[in-house]
Amino acid sequence: MKWKSEIAVVACCLGLVTGCSTGQPDTFTFTADLPPNFAYKAIAEYVPAKGETCTVPGGRNTAVGYNMKWRESYTPNSEISMYRTVSGCPLVIRRIRLDINASYWTHRGDFGGDSAMVIIRDDLEEQYKGTFSDAGESTFYGHCQWLFRTSGAQRRIVKILDCKAANARGEPERGHPVSGYSLDQLPGKTVKMKITLAGEERPYMGDTWVKLPKGWKRCMGDNFEDQYAFCFGNFKDFSSFRMPDGRQCTIYPGCTE
Known part of the structure; x- marks a missing residue:
């Protein structure tokens, strides 16, 4: 039966059966081409192989993480196993959940993130x-943009990272970056995520900043303590704000007019 042959292949790759070979590697490489100060974090998730009725108690240890400490130790290439066995249950990879992280200043909290996925x-x-090139590489694309806002009593600039799927020209499309493959496409191949970054930032929330020839000015709102500070048609009263590096500024991103 077909499902028995598929299980046999999985068993070979897991090393559960000796004296057999599929003639193919049981890993593939995931990598990323990212802008400066970007890093990805990946979690490869596994499920019972097709035809298996076994389960893993509590679903424990059915995922493998890569670049989980991306601030301290980051590598763009991750070798990912297609098969695992956990608690005696043969598993096969189902998806890779990806976090796209980027730092915009030196403090630990000064970073933004968004998500992507390989199915x-x-x-x-x-x-x-x-699809794969003759060299065995498949690339999918994303386009990210920084969104800025002010936060707290000092109106400090913080940034949010917004990432969308993109075409090969880097033009944003709907949804998050994603790509899909069948299992038989992957042995020995390389899957690459290529992310581009927008050259200009934009406000996170509408009607809070006013665009002028030299940059963006922050609307005052009711007063400096007004955390939302919508413009509501008042394009004359603006407030200062604080940059992540501590500078007190009146226009973004140039700081001084």
Whole structure:
């Protein structure tokens, strides 16, 4: 039966059966081409192989993390196993959940993040499958932009990272960056996520900043303590704000007019 042969292949790759070989590697490489000060964090998730009725108690240890401490130790290339066995249950990779993280200043909290995903399913329709070059590499794209706002009593600048799917020209599309593959596409191949960054930032929330020839000015709102500080048509009264590096400024991003 077909499902028995599929289980046999999984068992070979897991080393559960000796004297057999699929003739293919049981890993693939995930990598990323990212802007400066960006890093990814990945979690590869596994489920019982097709035809298996076993379960892993509590679902424990069915995921493997990469670059989990991306601030201290980061590498763009991650070698990902297609198969694992946990608590005696043969597992196969199902998806890779990705966090795209980027630092905009030196404090630990001065970073933004968004998500992406690689989906691995044998029942994917052809139109949703990634394609590979002759060199064995498949690339999917994303486009990120910094959104700025003020926060706290000092109106300190903080930034939010917004990432969208993109085409090969880097033009943003709907949804988050994502790509899909069937299991048989992946042995020995490389999947790459390529992210571009918008050249200009924009406000996180509408009607809070006013665009002038030299940059953005922050509307005052009711007073300096007004945390929302919507403009509401008042384009004359503006407030100062504090940059992440501590500078007191009146226009963003140039600081002084």
